[in-house]
Each structure stands twice: as C-alpha cells, then as structure tokens.
Amino acid sequence: MSKFFINLILICLFGSVSGQTTQDSTALQTPKTNLKLYKIRMGFDIGNFLWAKYKKDSATGFNLDANLYKDYYFLANFGQETHLTDNNLLNYTTIGRYFKIGIGYNLYHNWLDMNNDIMIGLQYAQANFDYFLHAYRINQPGAIYPPQTIYVDEKFLNNKAKWLEISTQIQVETFKHLFLGYNVAIKYLMSTSTINNFDISYIPGFNDKNTYSNFGFGLQYFISYQLTF
C-alpha cells in the first residue's frame, strides 16, 4: 500500500514539474485549436477504492471516455460496491453493480501539446443491488425494557435504481498518456424499486439516499490511461 502512495506522490511531483517546463518554454505561443480526435481513455476510481478499503468495504469503479467529435465525448462508468451500514438501529450490507453512460463536453482548449481537459457531463445511471440485513434493534423512545439487538439473516434482493448525474471533471496529463483527474457530480434519483418492510438507502454508484431528498452528491479521484495515440 505504501509503495502505491510513494508512486502516486512521485507522479504528482514529476507531473507538475514537467508541466511547468513545457509552459515556460512555450509561453505566449498561439493556442492550439483542434483537439486530437478519437482519443480513448480508460480510468480507475482510485479515491473511492482506497476509501472503501480503509472502511473495510470494497468499491471498484472504472471510467471510460472517448472523444467522438470535436469537443464531444462519450462517457461511461461501471463498477461494483460492497458497503456496510451500521447506525445503531440497523446493520446491513449493500452489494451491487452500476453503470453510467452519457455525453461530455470539453470546455478547455489546450496550449500546444498539452493534453488536459475540463469537462461537463450528463450521464444516465442504473444500479442493481441486494441488501443483507444482519441485525437490528427496535426503535423505542423512552423504553424501560431496553430493546435487544436481534440477529437475523434477511435478504432483500434484486433492487433497482435509476438516476441522472450532472458532473464536472478535470483531467490532467502527468506522464505521457497517464492522467490524474477528479469528478464532482450532482445526482438526481429518478426511480427506485420498492421493498416490503425495508427501504432503499445505500445505492452503489449513487451513495446514501437521503430520506427527505432525491438529490445525491459524488466525488471521484481517478487515474486514467490514454489507449489511443
């Protein structure tokens, strides 16, 4: 794990250094207007992966973007998550998969041979997931006989959710063809399946669903590699 961090730090350091030198030597030159067409990048969601590892959960997410035409990109994400929720009253695990597809538009035009972008995106997403209830404690305000923790093994399988995401995403080329980026997304939950005697709470790819609101928020730090040259 520490080896990974050292590598990451090195990437950041050298990435910024090499970026600096190109900028210095090419300052005040005319901006390059045409982007390279048919650029395809494949990325891995490193931020959520590490955060999940730290919490003893798991989250593996991949993202793909392909430059289709001028500044327009095809965006796709897919992944799987295992997430434990323990809030004193309920203890359950969410296991599921998700995918997201959509269109991105690059707002940033590079100078010369730089290869960075700031993208806005609209994506449609769908998740399929299962809940495994391990234990619960009855909620009783003012209890004099304290409610016991009851251990069960209940499954609420095959739940579905659909949502839309508006995002901004920044990708910076550090080494040649290797990018670091992050993605901030606001999500709007359109529909979910219903469960008898349980409810949709955590959704893989969406995060926690608030009881009072259909909006969600997501942050991704990813590392991606350009497959085409």
Added chain:
Amino acid sequence: MISKTKYIQRFLWFFLASLAFYSCRKDDICTAGGTPKLGLAFYDFTQPDTLKKVDNLTVLALPGVDTLIHNASLDELKLPLNVNTDSCRFVLMDDQNPDTLQFNYTRQRAFVSKSCGYKIIFHQLTIVLQQDNDLWIKQIDIIKTTVQNDTIHVKILH
C-alpha cells in the same frame, strides 16, 4: 459572442451554487418516531364519560421495578410496552394501594426509515388485572386493540 472562458466561468459558478444548495438539504436524522406508547386514560367509575385524575399515582415496571412515575396527579398515562416479549406487567399505585396490570399482545415489526429503523406495532391487546383484596381500578375498557400510534387505547375506570 461571449468567449469560451466566460462559458466555463458561468458553468462553474452555477455548479458551485448548486453544491451550496445541496448542503442546505435536511439531514437524515430520525423525526418520524419509533414504537408507539400505550395510552391510558382515567375515568370516573360513576360517570364513565368524565376524566378523573388519580391524585397520587405511582407507576412501576415489573420485574425490574423501575419507577416510571412517582406521586403524580394524572388523568392520562403513556406506557412503553416491552418490545422483547409478548407481555409485560406494570404496577399502578394510587396512594399506597398497588394494582398490577398484565398486558398481553402480539408484535409486528414495521420498517420506518433508515434513520428510524424498525418499530413495533402491537396487536390483539388484552389486559389482565391481578385480583387482590382492595382494587382501586374498577373496570378496564380497551378502546383500541391495535397500538400503532400515540393515542388513547385503554380507558380505566376508578
């Protein structure tokens, strides 16, 4: 024509603003409540439609003998039933005269929300008044045999 940087700026401001609004939403804390309490109301035995206060009421929960209410003057009482078993007992004392009530019921688990978890709805409520030489409780009328919200479920005449 507005330059591209203007567009970027506009969009990013819009995005930041929407993030600010996102943080204004309600926190997911439990407000819907949990298991309802059993509501008892004390009525006059001679005039069964008028509320009558118990002047010096003490309520104990058995078997641990937890004092729930001590020397109060009340015409209404809320009791938290035991969610772990199908019955529980309370001692209602008027002055120094204890009467023991046993509540029997069946339990149904009902999901409220993620932050509120599960609650219990009590069905088929029956009450057994343990006989002794000096009962201050004259009559017990169960109005609602299902306890699913905080209202009055039982009328006690004294």
